[in-house]
Amino acid sequence: MKVLAILYNGFNAAVKEPRLLGTVENKINGLHHEDTSSLHRKVSSDKEGPNSDFEKHIVDAEVLITTPFHPGYLTRELIEKAKNLKLCVTAGVGSDHVDLNAAVDHKIQVLEVTGSNVVSVAEHVVMNILTLVRNFIPAHEMIERGDWQVSDVARNAFDLEGKVIGTIGAGRIGYRVLERLVPFDCKEHLYYDYAKLPVEREQAVKARKVDDIEDFVSQCDVVTVNAPLHEGTRGLINEKLLSKFKPGAWLVNTARGAICDADAVAAALKSGQLRGYAGDVWNVQPAPKDHPWRTMKNPLGGGNGMTPHYSGTTLDAQARYAAGTKAILENYFEGREQEPADIIVGVGAWATKSYGQR
Numbered sequence: 001m002k003v004l005a006i007l008y009n010g011f012n013a014a015v016k017e018p019r020l021l022g023t024v025e026n027k028i029n030g031l032h033h034e035d036t037s038s039l040h041r042k043v044s045s046d047k048e049g050p051n052s053d054f055e056k057h058i059v060d061a062e063v064l065i066t067t068p069f070h071p072g073y074l075t076r077e078l079i080e081k082a083k084n085l086k087l088c089v090t091a092g093v094g095s096d097h098v099d100l101n102a103a104v105d106h107k108i109q110v111l112e113v114t115g116s117n118v119v120s121v122a123e124h125v126v127m128n129i130l131t132l133v134r135n136f137i138p139a140h141e142m143i144e145r146g147d148w149q150v151s152d153v154a155r156n157a158f159d160l161e162g163k164v165i166g167t168i169g170a171g172r173i174g175y176r177v178l179e180r181l182v183p184f185d186c187k188e189h190l191y192y193d194y195a196k197l198p199v200e201r202e203q204a205v206k207a208r209k210v211d212d213i214e215d216f217v218s219q220c221d222v223v224t225v226n227a228p229l230h231e232g233t234r235g236l237i238n239e240k241l242l243s244k245f246k247p248g249a250w251l252v253n254t255a256r257g258a259i260c261d262a263d264a265v266a267a268a269l270k271s272g273q274l275r276g277y278a279g280d281v282w283n284v285q286p287a288p289k290d291h292p293w294r295t296m297k298n299p300l301g302g303g304n305g306m307t308p309h310y311s312g313t314t315l316d317a318q319a320r321y322a323a324g325t326k327a328i329l330e331n332y333f334e335g336r337e338q339e340p341a342d343i344i345v346g347v348g349a350w351a352t353k354s355y356g357q358r
């Protein structure tokens with residue numbers, strides 16, 4: 001049996017920090033099994049193109065382990081070549097880098113470590129919202145440059161209190177974002193999701209459901225995206241929808257880059273239609289050096305809160321998703337049932353309701 005893991009290189013950082021478990025060097029706990037005559041493992045970061053380790057080893061692997069942070073894109077074409085593949089494990093949350101419809105068709109199970117990093121991401125979302133609304137990054141950069149001109153940064157700084165916040169997706173992360181925002185005394189918490197929250201859960205976070213996406217964005221000062229990437233969310237935030245946002249709104253996306261049209265977001269920021277955009281997810285990862293989101297700015301020269309994809313891979317999160325990956329592998333090797341919440345695609349069928357209404 002071959003287990004293939006596509007992870008990111010940690011280099012010196014991973015040697016010095018063994019808690020960087022999601023790296024090639026530290027190999028996620030679950031891969032610390034010794035190789036035996038029946039178990040071969042291949043761990044690599046090399047994932048692009050026909051000569052990559054990913055494409056060479058997927059053809060006879062039975063188990064594939066990937067992370068959303070350095071995604072090995074398992075396309076339908078690759079799935080068709082992967083004749084032995086039975087199980088894909090996402091060490092983290094978000095399995096859109098696997099063609100999930102093709103996995104259903106080919107009876108390949110897809111599991112993720114549900115819940116493992118949802119607090120990590122929710123905290124990052126709150127940080128991103130505050131960073132944008134308070135115009136923090138230009139203020140900090142001014143200090144590093146040796147300047148001191150309060151008016152230049154205060155002219156685009158606001159309080160979160162009294163603003164309308166809306167989440168696209170009110171699942172584990174979206175709900176936790178609203179929970180964390182309750183003490184900020186925002187004017188309203190809105191959510192857009194086909195899954196309605198129970199009334200007592202709505203009341204606990206002061207949330208109101210809005211059913212029409214254009215109506216929803218037109219009411220929000222801050223929109224945060226917390227839905228998975230699937231056919232119903234790919235390119236959802238495009239030029240047309242951005243034109244329906246409140247002029248000068250802030251947009252935070254830590255869900256998946258491809259939910260937003262990259263050029264449309266950059267143009268909306270440049271024109272001032274968006275006052276700020278922040279997040280850590282990109283439509284291609286690693287993002288090319290000339291990706292517009294690296295350097296885009298609003299008319300006042302700020303409003304960009306982008307980072308590499310790391311909100312869900314804090315050291316605390318890595319401990320949780322490594323332990324979860326190990327548990328999924330052990331269940332698989334020992335023929336035990338998996339945790340139902342971890343199953344995205346079961347054998348030949350969708351198991352989750354989170355990837356769109358089907």
Ligand code: NAD
Nearest residue numbers: 093094169170171172173193195227228254255311312354
């Ligand atoms: P979840 O399954 O608990 O919640 C997702 C919610 O989105 C569900 O309530 C679902 O009904 C809703 N949804 C799905 N399609 C929608 C649509 N078209 N419109 C509105 N709502 C829709 O998932 P979660 O744990 O909250 O994670 C959400 C996503 O966040 C993941 O799928 C992943 O892409 C992303 N994520 C990112 C990081 C990171 O490091 N940046 C880490 C973890 C998760």
